[in-house]
Amino acid sequence: MLDLSRIDFMRRGAFGRMLKTERRMRQRTTTGARVVCVASGKGGTGKSILASNLASRRAERGERVLLVDFDAGLANAHLLLGLSPTYDLGHVAAGTVRLDEALVEGPHGLFLLSGGVGRPALADPGRRDLDRLFRALRPAEDDFDLIVVDHGAGMGFGTVAHLAATSTLILVTSHEVTGLSDAYALYKRAITVNPTIRVGMVVNRAPDEPTATAAWTRFREACQRFLRTQPEWIGFVPADPAVARSVEYRVPVTTSAPDSAAARAFERVSSWPPLDLARTSSAFYERALRALR
Ligand SMILES: Nc1ncnc2c1ncn2[C@@H]1O[C@H](COP(=O)(O)OP(=O)(O)OP(=O)(O)O)[C@@H](O)[C@H]1O
Numbered sequence: 001m002l003d004l005s006r007i008d009f010m011r012r013g014a015f016g017r018m019l020k021t022e023r024r025m026r027q028r029t030t031t032g033a034r035v036v037c038v039a040s041g042k043g044g045t046g047k048s049i050l051a052s053n054l055a056s057r058r059a060e061r062g063e064r065v066l067l068v069d070f071d072a073g074l075a076n077a078h079l080l081l082g083l084s085p086t087y088d089l090g091h092v093a094a095g096t097v098r099l100d101e102a103l104v105e106g107p108h109g110l111f112l113l114s115g116g117v118g119r120p121a122l123a124d125p126g127r128r129d130l131d132r133l134f135r136a137l138r139p140a141e142d143d144f145d146l147i148v149v150d151h152g153a154g155m156g157f158g159t160v161a162h163l164a165a166t167s168t169l170i171l172v173t174s175h176e177v178t179g180l181s182d183a184y185a186l187y188k189r190a191i192t193v194n195p196t197i198r199v200g201m202v203v204n205r206a207p208d209e210p211t212a213t214a215a216w217t218r219f220r221e222a223c224q225r226f227l228r229t230q231p232e233w234i235g236f237v238p239a240d241p242a243v244a245r246s247v248e249y250r251v252p253v254t255t256s257a258p259d260s261a262a263a264r265a266f267e268r269v270s271s272w273p274p275l276d277l278a279r280t281s282s283a284f285y286e287r288a289l290r291a292l293r
């Protein structure tokens, strides 16, 4: 016969905890911000241009978007969006200001957390700095639909912690062998620290489609040969003078020149279907905190 007192005990004990965890996980698939990281390894490939256009377009479509400029100390997302933030993630990590005080509102209602310029505070963050920063950023997951993290060049500790925690990464590269080689190194690192990560690749600033496609083919073949896996192809963004003009105007190209070839390509990147699924089973910043240990 069924022992009801035992079920009651189980509900209160480990079984109950399991049910709660399962319920929380089910909630996480429908609530909490989706997080997408934008990285490349190599500098100057167009990460910040892509991240700012992505954030702007998703905000224009009605999502609550937070752009985190993680290029601490060398930030420039605020310039691309025409913003002048007083505070940055260094202040947030130090506890000088609250997260909501550091955020500035940009085009289409997106919010930016700047990386700060010329302040050494978080230029080369260590475990303790990142721990404080991730704890401070954790509440943002309840207030936004999408968090876009714009990484600086290289594979610093902070970037690797993000790669270990994120469900989704956009890898931005040039068509040149130098860009592809750094993108390969970053991709390899990402799948090593996070085997379930979903990675999409964009070849930016391509002179033409055949050049972009050839670069993608070379990259994909190298990945298959040495890693037995490959990223997904999102597409390419052409080299377009409208981008340089948008930098000068400090308005994303998807807003300043929506009919330009680059804007149309960024629009396609913003519609990459995995962006709608970029949720982890537990809170992103909790996973990032665990990755620091
Ligand atoms: N599709 C494009 N067409 C023309 N110019 C482009 C394009 N994408 C980027 N650029 C130019 O390249 C410059 C560098 O881009 P961006 O700042 O986004 O690179 P990044 O990868 O973020 O660099 P960093 O590694 O320093 O953070 C931009 O200022 C812009 O003028």
Ligand SMILES: [Mg+2]
Binding pocket: 047, 048, 049, 071, 076, 150, 151, 152
């Ligand atoms: Mg950048």
